Amino acid sequence: MVDGKGARVDAEGSPVGGWAWGLHARVRVPLDAIDLDVDWRPGSDHVAILGPSGSGKSTLLRALAGLEPRAEGRVSLGDEIWLDSDAGVNMPTWERRVGWVPQDTLLFPHLSLRENLAYAGSSPAEVEKMAESLFLSDLLDRRPRFLSGGERQRVALGRALLSAPRVLLLDEPFSALDRPLRSEVAAMVRAFARDNGTPIVLVSHDEHDAELLADERWMLVAGNLTADGA
Amino acid sequence: MGQPASADGISRTSAQETPEALVVLAAASLQDVLPVVARAWREVTGVPVRFSFAATSVLAPQIFRGAPADVFISADEVWMQWLEERGGVDGSSVRPVATNQLVFVVPTGTADPPGDPRSLAGADLAQIALAAEDTPAGRYARAALERVGAWTAVEPRVIRGGSVRGTLEWVARGESDGGIVYRTDALAEERVTVAFAFEGDDDPVPTYPGAVTARTEQPEAAGAFLDFVSGAEAMALFAASGFGPADDGTGVAQVPSLASPALDPWSAVRLSLIVALSAVLLGLVPAVAVGWLLARRDFPGKSFVSMIVMAPLVVPPVVTGFLLLTVLGRESALGGLLAAMGLPIPFTLLGATLAALVVGFPLYVMAIRAVFDTVDRRFEEVSWTLGVPKLPTFRRISLPLALPGIAAGAVLAFARSLGEFGATVVLAGNMEGQTRTIALAVYSLLESPSGQGATWTLVIASVMLSLVALLGFERLTRWQRRRIEDHHGGR
Numbered sequence: 001m002v003d004g005k006g007a008r009v010d011a012e013g014s015p016v017g018g019w020a021w022g023l024h025a026r027v028r029v030p031l032d033a034i035d036l037d038v039d040w041r042p043g044s045d046h047v048a049i050l051g052p053s054g055s056g057k058s059t060l061l062r063a064l065a066g067l068e069p070r071a072e073g074r075v076s077l078g079d080e081i082w083l084d085s086d087a088g089v090n091m092p093t094w095e096r097r098v099g100w101v102p103q104d105t106l107l108f109p110h111l112s113l114r115e116n117l118a119y120a121g122s123s124p125a126e127v128e129k130m131a132e133s134l135f136l137s138d139l140l141d142r143r144p145r146f147l148s149g150g151e152r153q154r155v156a157l158g159r160a161l162l163s164a165p166r167v168l169l170l171d172e173p174f175s176a177l178d179r180p181l182r183s184e185v186a187a188m189v190r191a192f193a194r195d196n197g198t199p200i201v202l203v204s205h206d207e208h209d210a211e212l213l214a215d216e217r218w219m220l221v222a223g224n225l226t227a228d229g230a
Numbered sequence: 231m232g233q234p235a236s237a238d239g240i241s242r243t244s245a246q247e248t249p250e251a252l253v254v255l256a257a258a259s260l261q262d263v264l265p266v267v268a269r270a271w272r273e274v275t276g277v278p279v280r281f282s283f284a285a286t287s288v289l290a291p292q293i294f295r296g297a298p299a300d301v302f303i304s305a306d307e308v309w310m311q312w313l314e315e316r317g318g319v320d321g322s323s324v325r326p327v328a329t330n331q332l333v334f335v336v337p338t339g340t341a342d343p344p345g346d347p348r349s350l351a352g353a354d355l356a357q358i359a360l361a362a363e364d365t366p367a368g369r370y371a372r373a374a375l376e377r378v379g380a381w382t383a384v385e386p387r388v389i390r391g392g393s394v395r396g397t398l399e400w401v402a403r404g405e406s407d408g409g410i411v412y413r414t415d416a417l418a419e420e421r422v423t424v425a426f427a428f429e430g431d432d433d434p435v436p437t438y439p440g441a442v443t444a445r446t447e448q449p450e451a452a453g454a455f456l457d458f459v460s461g462a463e464a465m466a467l468f469a470a471s472g473f474g475p476a477d478d479g480t481g482v483a484q485v486p487s488l489a490s491p492a493l494d495p496w497s498a499v500r501l502s503l504i505v506a507l508s509a510v511l512l513g514l515v516p517a518v519a520v521g522w523l524l525a526r527r528d529f530p531g532k533s534f535v536s537m538i539v540m541a542p543l544v545v546p547p548v549v550t551g552f553l554l555l556t557v558l559g560r561e562s563a564l565g566g567l568l569a570a571m572g573l574p575i576p577f578t579l580l581g582a583t584l585a586a587l588v589v590g591f592p593l594y595v596m597a598i599r600a601v602f603d604t605v606d607r608r609f610e611e612v613s614w615t616l617g618v619p620k621l622p623t624f625r626r627i628s629l630p631l632a633l634p635g636i637a638a639g640a641v642l643a644f645a646r647s648l649g650e651f652g653a654t655v656v657l658a659g660n661m662e663g664q665t666r667t668i669a670l671a672v673y674s675l676l677e678s679p680s681g682q683g684a685t686w687t688l689v690i691a692s693v694m695l696s697l698v699a700l701l702g703f704e705r706l707t708r709w710q711r712r713r714i715e716d717h718h719g720g721r
Contacts, residue, residue: 065611065615066614067611067614067615092614092619093611093614093615094614094615094616094617094618094619094620094623095617096615097615097617098615099615100611100612100615102608102612106606106608106609106611106612108609108612108613108627108631109609109631109713109714110630110631110713119613119616119618119626120616120617120618121617159616160615160616163615163616163617164617169615
């Protein structure tokens with residue numbers, strides 16, 4: 001059986017096989033300006049959600065991560081239910097293991113780069129390796145406040161990748177990187193996702209970022225999510 | 231205010247339409263009776279009287295420094311003498327106005343109270359409350375006990391309060407098994423019973439001398455008022471309140487000497503530091519918890535909790551001390567339990583620490599709450615997404631990020647604890663080496679005419695400590711700001 005978006009589903013409409021990850025989000029988050037109200041079942045491993053600012057992109061990521069206490073509905077990854085407000089299920093964020101890269105990086109200011117990267121419990125060798133692949137090796141002993149915006153973004157990305165995420169939630173992760181570096185870092189993230197089988201949800205208002213990372217695009221406008229060609 | 235027609239000769243100096251009011255500064259223990267006397271005086275003369283009642287030790291220096299008073303009535307001949315020597319009063323006008331009597335009181339209902347001064351030496355009383363040794367009442371009490379040879383036996387059981395009224399309150403509450411106060415105070419309090427009076431021929435007779443001040447602009451009226459106050463009509467009014475006649479010269483003993491109270495300034499400084507540090511350490515976890523709750527959580531009754539925590543900031547410390555004594559005194563359930571566990575609160579170092587903590591707690595919590603308000607809670611969210619649950623996140627992220635601010639709050643609470651006086655004196659008393667902190671020691675020294683010189687050591691120590699604490703607060707606050715600016719800076 002194949003549903004309207006080309007994904008294989010069983011009789012009840014639940015995803016089977018073919019989907020690497022089977023995310024299904026049917027959530028409603030009342031916001032101040034708009035209500036985010038989506039019923040979303042992406043068809044590819046790497047998806048981009050595009051849309052103007054204020055459309056609810058960041059909120060959707062936060063809802064997936066379990067950081068929106070107002071979220072209602074149902075979110076599942078594979079056969080694991082993260083949120084089912086009818087059944088009173090709400091898996092805490094720390095058990096969902098999402099690799100969240102927030103828009104303004106939120107590096108822990110009291111920790112050095114090394115400590116930020118190792119926060120989830122990585123070994124020093126893993127940290128060194130990650131730093132190298134993100135061109136951060138020389139900066140490891142600095143505090144975040146001595147970094148440029150682009151350096152911060154790479155640290156935030158590395159920190160998320162080192163937490164053994166089951167899905168990457170990237171919120172404008174490259175906005176402070178110049179074009180060449182952007183391609184290189186995007187390639188590195190894709191390689192990571194391929195090697196670890198990690199799906200990616202990218203949120204951006206930049207078409208270029210979507211091209212670099214995603215196989216599938218969605219448009220989020222004023223809280224409504226629609227498939228966007230690709 | 232009426233317009234009394236002043237007619238008789240007494241008020242000839244103020245024979246205007248409205249006679250100018252006499253200003254009388256008088257000892258606090260006279261505040262029930264003197265207004266009654268003044269009403270009688272005004273009926274006769276038409277001259278109104280305005281009073282200011284306070285401890286004699288407060289009033290005498292006020293007059294010396296030029297307070298606009300016409301008459302001074304002291305609870306103590308020593309302070310009157312002090313003022314006379316400095317030209318504050320007209321020496322020729324000094325005369326006794328009334329006398330009082332020392333009595334031993336026990337809580338009403340006490341079985342088998344001691345019957346005379348000598349029996350105090352052997353009596354089975356765990357604690358005996360006396361006023362501070364530099365107040366007249368405290369000195370009279372000691373002199374009386376020394377006279378009968380009971381002082382050495384009683385001294386280890388003495389707890390020292392501030393004023394006579396405070397001493398009386400301790401006995402009334404049963405915090406102390408007995409105490410020595412003035413008869414007039416004892417009569418006004420039904421929770422105590424007079425066990426015996428110090429009425430022997432050699433016993434000191436507390437005397438209230440009055441005088442016309444040197445600066446008065448109406449010396450005749452002031453003198454006439456003094457005449458009236460020590461006259462027959464007033465004496466009857468005094469007697470009705472339990473005071474003795476002014477001319478009872480027989481027993482007027484020498485007021486016990488004012489050898490400066492045995493007071494080691496460094497003991498007070500050390501004690502202050504111990505009390506303030508213990509208060510800050512004891513309060514750390516509660517202050518962080520409450521500060522965090524108020525900053526980060528919404529729960530029913532939040533504003534009530536906030537109000538209760540902040541209350542000591544605006545409630546007079548003396549009131550706070552009174553409430554603490556009510557909750558933690560030996561007669562209360564909680565206080566009884568603590569005492570049974572070997573942690574008695576009243577008159578102990580622990581009591582002084584608790585008083586300091588409660589009064590400093592609002593500042594502690596306020597500083598910490600403000601810090602948690604400013605630390606971006608999304609740092610905590612990031613930590614959760616990295617697989618670290620709430621409690622470890624609090625330990626690894628929230629706490630270190632707020633650390634300088636928490637330290638600043640601690641320093642602020644420390645500084646406030648150093649200055650704590652009102653709640654401490656009520657809950658913990660004023661006991662050398664045990665609860666007499668800097669503020670209490672300064673107060674005690676100021677109470678005593680001969681103590682003013684030694685005060686400076688303490689004043690300087692106190693000011694220095696406070697300034698150092700505030701400097702620390704300032705630096706920690708700056709450090710905190712830098713710490714949170716980190717993440718805003720780079721974008």
